[in-house]
Amino acid sequence: MENCCTCLKPKATLVCGSCESAVCKYCAQFLDEAQFLYLPEIPKDLKHTTYCNSCFDSKVQPAINDYEKVVRAAKGIITFFTADSKVTRNFKRTDKPFTVKDCAEKEEVLMKLAFLAVLGEYNAIIDIDIKSEKIRNGSRQTTKWSGTAMPAQVTSSRLL
Ligand SMILES: [Zn+2]
Ligand SMILES: [Zn+2]
Structure with a gap:
């Protein structure tokens, strides 16, 4: 040895x-x-x-x-889903959306999107759209999660 x-x-x-x-x-x-x-x-x-x-x-x-x-x-990132579009409709959307694929859980998609936002020095992700897809593998069925979101810089005055 x-x-x-x-x-x-x-x-x-x-x-x-x-x-x-x-x-x-x-x-x-x-x-x-x-x-x-x-x-x-x-x-x-x-x-x-x-x-x-x-x-x-x-x-x-x-x-x-x-x-x-x-x-x-990333846990402190401000998050708005597509359903919140009334609140976020005036937010600036100037950058490319983030895309996350092949996650085991919904929470993982959200954290990965938030993680990308932190790396890009944003403080929010808006228009979050998370989807699941059932995948059949023989007799077993698994769910894969994916999602998109727009990075944004949100100031508190915009939240009021
Ligand atoms: Zn040793
Ligand atoms: Zn070593």
């Missing part, structure tokens, strides 16, 4: 996905596949499941911190 790059004991049975160093199961850091669920595109370095300590600390942890900041901001 190879020596673990962290504790140096000859017990390394795993490999860091990023730097490919041998690492033992006690020193390895594992990344949940759903950790970066709302990211529109997951960078290559964050797609592994197993990391050595130094890669985790230098590449993964800072990305998790940034990601969680955006998630917090």
